[in-house]
Amino acid sequence: xxxxxxxxxxxxxxxxxxxxxxxxxxxxxxxxxxxxxxxxxxxxxxxxxxxxxxxxxxxxxxxxxxxxxxxxxxxxxxxxxxxxxxxxxxxxxxxxxxxxxxxxxxxxxxxxx
Amino acid sequence: xxxxxxxxxxxxxxxxxxxxxxxxxxxxxxxxxxxxxxxxxxxxxxxxxxxxxxxxxxxxxxxxxxxxxxxxxxxxxxxxxxxxxxxxxxxxxxxxxxxxxxxxxxxxxxxxxx
Numbered sequence: 001x002x003x004x005x006x007x008x009x010x011x012x013x014x015x016x017x018x019x020x021x022x023x024x025x026x027x028x029x030x031x032x033x034x035x036x037x038x039x040x041x042x043x044x045x046x047x048x049x050x051x052x053x054x055x056x057x058x059x060x061x062x063x064x065x066x067x068x069x070x071x072x073x074x075x076x077x078x079x080x081x082x083x084x085x086x087x088x089x090x091x092x093x094x095x096x097x098x099x100x101x102x103x104x105x106x107x108x109x110x111x112x113x
Numbered sequence: 114x115x116x117x118x119x120x121x122x123x124x125x126x127x128x129x130x131x132x133x134x135x136x137x138x139x140x141x142x143x144x145x146x147x148x149x150x151x152x153x154x155x156x157x158x159x160x161x162x163x164x165x166x167x168x169x170x171x172x173x174x175x176x177x178x179x180x181x182x183x184x185x186x187x188x189x190x191x192x193x194x195x196x197x198x199x200x201x202x203x204x205x206x207x208x209x210x211x212x213x214x215x216x217x218x219x220x221x222x223x224x225x226x227x
Contacts, residue, residue, distance in 0.1 A: 004156070031213055042117075043203065043217040056212050091157065098213030099145045099164065104157040 002026070006092050006105035014113055018080040021108045025074070025094030031055075032075050033095075033102065034067060038088040046090075049075060061086075082112045115140045115206050119218035127226050132176075132191040134221050136204035139185060146187045147205040147215065148178055157203065163187060174198070199225045 005024040013019050025032045034046040046065070047057040051072035060067070064083070069075040079086050089109050093102040120135040138144055145164050149157040161172025168180045178189045187204060201222050205215040 033214060035215075035217075042219045043215075045214045045216070048212050048214055056214060059214075093157075093215075095213060099207055099209070100213075101159045101162065102147075102213070102215065104149075106154070106156040 004092055004094050004103050004105035006090075006108050008108060009106060010109045010111075012111045012113060013082055015084055016081045018078065019082055019110060021077045021079075021090050021110070023075045023077070023092030023094075023105060025092070026096075026103055029094035029096050029103075030072070031095045031098055032069060033093045034075070034077055035091040035093065036088050037091070037107075038085075043091065046077075079110075082110075084112050086110060087112045115142075115144070115208060115211070115216045117204050117206050117216055117218035119202075119204050119221050121221055122219060123222045123224070125224040125226060126194045128196055129193050132189070132194045132198065132223065134189040134202050134204075134223065136178075136187045136189065136218055137185055138187060138204070138206045140206055140208055142208040142210055145207045145209075146178075146180060147207070148172065148176070148187075148189050149203045149205060150200050151203065151220075152200045160189070160202075194223075194225045196225050196227065199223055 032049040037043045045059040048055045049069045066078045089107045091107045092105045095102045118137045147162045148160040161170045163180045171177045204218040
């Protein structure tokens with residue numbers, strides 16, 4: 001069984017550019033989460049999808065971040081325009097049922113220069 | 114509101130020594146508690162979880178953790194460290210009203226000396 005897949009694994013972009021991160025959850029997992037770890041800080045929740053619906057987006061930093069989950073399968077997280085403080089590692093996780101094991105992807109390391 | 118505090122951003126032990134990684138939490142609802150490990154260039158992997166069954170939870174790779182409600186703690190231990198245990202460890206909390214989202218501690222980098 002394939003795990004959670006994220007790509008790209010690394011992205012370096014200039015301030016003001018747009019970047020789109022993608023997450024493919026484990027097949028059949030309705031719950032998909034995005035998290036971010038800024039260097040030196042803890043991993044922080046960004047948002048939660050149940051199928052294609054946003055269940056909780058309380059962690060999204062601002063309106064430069066847009067998340068979608070087309071058809072309840074893969075999800076994208078777009079940052080437009082990127083700022084220096086957006087640099088960090090973006091993790092995606094999926095679960096079948098909530099409060100069970102969350103399976104994490106390897107993360108996308110985003111560097112904004 | 115929920116929060117997690119991990120004491121010590123870096124812990125160093127000798128191979129064969131006891132590993133103790135500390136985690137304290139606060140939660141207004143009965144907590145679900147997790148320990149995750151991240152090896153270099155990999156994603157987070159679940160070590161163990163507490164979901165209100167036994168207070169002593171055994172996980173993979175010889176790790177275990179004890180839930181102590183009176184101390185609001187969920188410390189991670191392993192009797193004898195291996196070189197392969199070198200990684201970053203994260204304690205996390207969730208709750209029934211949280212939709213499964215995890216609140217993480219700051220992480221503890223474990224180094225194992227030969």
